[in-house]
Amino acid sequence: MEFLKGDKIQAVDQNGHWYQGTVLSVFEEMFEIGFKGWGPEFNRTVSYNEIRRPLLPLEEQIRGEFLILFTIV
16 A cells, blocks of 8 residues: 555554544655644654554444445345
8 A cells, every 4th residue: 555745644643543644754664644633743753554544434434334235225
């Protein structure tokens, strides 16, 4: 999976929780992340195992599954 500068992502914050952020820069296999709502002093450099594409909110996941089931039936 490839991540580029400016991508909206989720990354592991300094407390070990997944949090929304933006890729600020890419260094080979490391990514500098700015976390939504937090200043630059909270930016982190993370590896591939600490970054992912954003998950849909639960309501949207359920709505999407309902539409798929409804369409199939």
